[in-house]
Each structure stands twice: as C-alpha cells, then as structure tokens.
Amino acid sequence: MRAFLLGFVTFAGPQPVSADSADGGRGVINNFLQYLFIMSDTYKVLFVCLGNICRSPAAEEILRHMVQEQGLQQRIEVDSAGTYAGHRGELPDPRMRVAAARRGYELMHRARPVRREDFYEFDRIVVMDDTNYENMHRLAPSRDCAEKIFRMTEFCPHSERTYVPDPYYEGHEGFELVLDLLEEGCAGLLEEIRSQIRN
Numbered sequence: 664m665r666a667f668l669l670g671f672v673t674f675a676g677p678q679p680v681s682a683d684s685a686d687g688g689r690g691v692i693n694n695f696l697q698y699l700f701i702m703s704d705t706y707k708v709l710f711v712c713l714g715n716i717c718r719s720p721a722a723e724e725i726l727r728h729m730v731q732e733q734g735l736q737q738r739i740e741v742d743s744a745g746t747y748a749g750h751r752g753e754l755p756d757p758r759m760r761v762a763a764a765r766r767g768y769e770l771m772h773r774a775r776p777v778r779r780e781d782f783y784e785f786d787r788i789v790v791m792d793d794t795n796y797e798n799m800h801r802l803a804p805s806r807d808c809a810e811k812i813f814r815m816t817e818f819c820p821h822s823e824r825t826y827v828p829d830p831y832y833e834g835h836e837g838f839e840l841v842l843d844l845l846e847e848g849c850a851g852l853l854e855e856i857r858s859q860i861r862n
C-alpha cells in the first residue's frame with residue numbers, strides 16, 4: 664500500500680507479462696524491485712482505459728477535483744494511462760475536453776501507456792470496461808498486483824451498467840453519459856478510499 668518507487672524498473676512498454684511465465688528471470692528481478700518501494704503517506708489511484716484520451720483522463724480530473732474539494736490532496740494522488748500507446752503525448756479528445764469543461768473540469772493530462780511499474784506504484788487501478796480489465800490482468804506482474812484492479816462501475820451503486828462505454832465513436836450524448844458515470848463512480852470510490860485512509 665501507498666508505495667513510491669525508489670529504484671527504476673526497466674519495462675519495455677505494456678506487454679502481457681505473467682509472474683508465472685518463463686521470462687528470462689525478469690519476473691524475479693521485478694519481484695526483487697518491489698522491495699525497493701517504501702511506504703509513503705499518499706494513496707495512489709490510476710484510472711485506465713484504452714486510448715487514455717477520453718474516459719480515464721476525465722476520471723482522473725473528476726477525482727482530483729473531489730479530492731481537492733475535500734482537502735485531501737496531501738493524502739490522495741491520481742493519474743491515468745491507456746492500454747493502447749497510439750495517442751501517447753496527446754491532450755484528451757476535444758469533445759471530451761469541451762463536455763468536461765461545461766462541468767468545471769479542465770482536462771490537461773497527456774496520454775501515456777500503462778507501465779509495468781504502475782502495478783507497484785499505485786494502490787488501486789480502476790478500469791473502464793471488460794477489455795481494459797482483461798488487458799490489465801494480462802499485464803499484471805503478480806497476483807498481488809492483479810488484486811489492485813477494479814471496474815469503475817463497481818463504485819456506481821445507482822447504475823446497472825457494468826462498464827463505462829467507449830465514447831470515441833459516439834455523439835455528444837456518449838460523452839455526457841460517460842461523465843455521469845465517472846462522477847458517480849469517483850464519488851463512490853473516494854468514499855471507500857476515505858474509509859481506508861481514515862487514520
């Protein structure tokens with residue numbers, strides 16, 4: 664829990680890596696590198712979607728906004744990433760930026776792919792849909808790391824949806840629906856995190 668990296672884990676992009684796989688000893692090295700993480704006071708949340716230009720950067724900013732409103736910015740850190748690296752370095756999709764801005768969220772995240780060390784650095788990894796969930800499980804270096812992965816809709820008690828739909832090929836309504844789900848999910852997630860970090 665609440666770890667940050669002291670050493671630097673070399674990782675050549677988001678490849679499916681299993682702790683059990685024959686990986687030329689890299690699994691052993693990475694297990695050892697886990698011990699280079701030490702306890703810190705911040706709880707770290709990583710949101711993950713496919714491109715890291717629509718859903719996850721919006722979730723990141725919504726949760727950050729709530730964290731700041733509740734004065735928890737010293738206790739909780741937020742970031743986002745994508746399982747697909749094709750939008751690396753880009754700002755969020757303009758349609759999402761406009762829709763989010765209407766609700767008071769300024770999306771300035773630059774897209775980045777998921778890194779192996781994210782599984783160690785973050786306390787909780789929250790994905791948007793089943794494909795993200797499966798991809799992140801394939802990437803997880805160990806079972807402990809895989810246990811950090813949750814679906815966003817697990818924190819949406821008022822919605823029957825089991826995933827946050829990909830709005831990339833949708834119209835205006837798709838982005839509004841995503842933002843509705845993310846606002847509900849972030850509120851639920853923050854409530855749960857607060858109960859964990861209470862003391």
Ligand code: 4NP
Binds near residue numbers: 712830
């Ligand atoms: P996101 O949306 O996963 O919410 O960032 C998408 C962004 C880009 C693509 C698909 C979904 N794409 O196909 O490039």
